[in-house]
Amino acid sequence: AQSVAQPEDQVNVAEGNPLTVKCTYSVSGNPYLFWYVQYPNRGLQFLLKYITGDNLVKGSYGFEAEFNKSQTSFHLKKPSALVSDSALYFCAVRDTGSNDMRFGAGTRLTVKP
Amino acid sequence: DGGITQSPKYLFRKEGQNVTLSCEQNLNHDAMYWYRQDPGQGLRLIYYSQIVNDFQKGDIAEGYSVSREKKESFPLTVTSAQKNPTAFYLCASSIGQLRDEQFFGPGTRLTVL
Numbered sequence: 001a002q003s004v005a006q007p008e009d010q011v012n013v014a015e016g017n018p019l020t021v022k023c024t025y026s027v028s029g030n031p032y033l034f035w036y037v038q039y040p041n042r043g044l045q046f047l048l049k050y051i052t053g054d055n056l057v058k059g060s061y062g063f064e065a066e067f068n069k070s071q072t073s074f075h076l077k078k079p080s081a082l083v084s085d086s087a088l089y090f091c092a093v094r095d096t097g098s099n100d101m102r103f104g105a106g107t108r109l110t111v112k113p
Numbered sequence: 114d115g116g117i118t119q120s121p122k123y124l125f126r127k128e129g130q131n132v133t134l135s136c137e138q139n140l141n142h143d144a145m146y147w148y149r150q151d152p153g154q155g156l157r158l159i160y161y162s163q164i165v166n167d168f169q170k171g172d173i174a175e176g177y178s179v180s181r182e183k184k185e186s187f188p189l190t191v192t193s194a195q196k197n198p199t200a201f202y203l204c205a206s207s208i209g210q211l212r213d214e215q216f217f218g219p220g221t222r223l224t225v226l
Contacts, residue, residue: 009153032212043117043203043217044156051212090155094211099163100171101215103148103156 002027002095006104013081013111021076021107023091033074034092034101035065044090050074061085081111116140117218119204124223126191126198134189134221136204142216143209145187149173150201150220162187163209191223199225
């Protein structure tokens with residue numbers, strides 16, 4: 001069975017600084033990994049995914065994530081944070097051969113001006 | 114929120130009543146999903162459907178029921194058997210392959226009075 005952990009409930013960064021939102025996963029096979037963002041009282045929006053190939057994945061709004069198989073991690077990063085990046089971020093994993101996707105508990109990112 | 118609509122946005126229910134949440138998509142996606150979101154718990158899968166007239170239980174299916182009579186529609190009924198139904202409900206769809214990301218609707222917030 002697959003699982004995903006987001007070890008930080010809250011991440012605070014200053015505008016213009018780099019940001020990292022952490023995610024670790026556990027699967028029995030090969031993972032499909034996803035990042036989503038949620039703004040208040042809205043559905044989730046897809047940011048990026050790792051399926052195979054290059055470990056560095058680039059996505060929407062300047063976000064990127066690095067797949068690290070040895071550390072079973074898929075951290076979300078952005079070189080320069082914006083106040084508008086403030087939201088709830090979810091990491092998700094799907095094991096190859098599994099129909100359902102597992103979501104982390106979410107990390108609330110706050111970018112201060 | 115793409116081509117997925119959920120209605121109503123807010124729903125109030127008295128204890129002992131069944132209510133049905135609507136989810137419609139015009140993305141021609143085969144797979145559809147229902148999640149429940151509670152604060153600090155991420156998303157939990159209630160039911161999913163990979164194809165019309167077929168659906169499977171997720172982790173927390175007790176007290177819920179679904180139907181998939183049309184490709185575009187996947188309504189969720191919250192029955193009186195669901196002991197703690199107050200939550201934010203999210204519907205999602207995907208093309209259907211395991212590597213595909215999910216597209217989410219705007220959500221329905223259900224409150225039991």
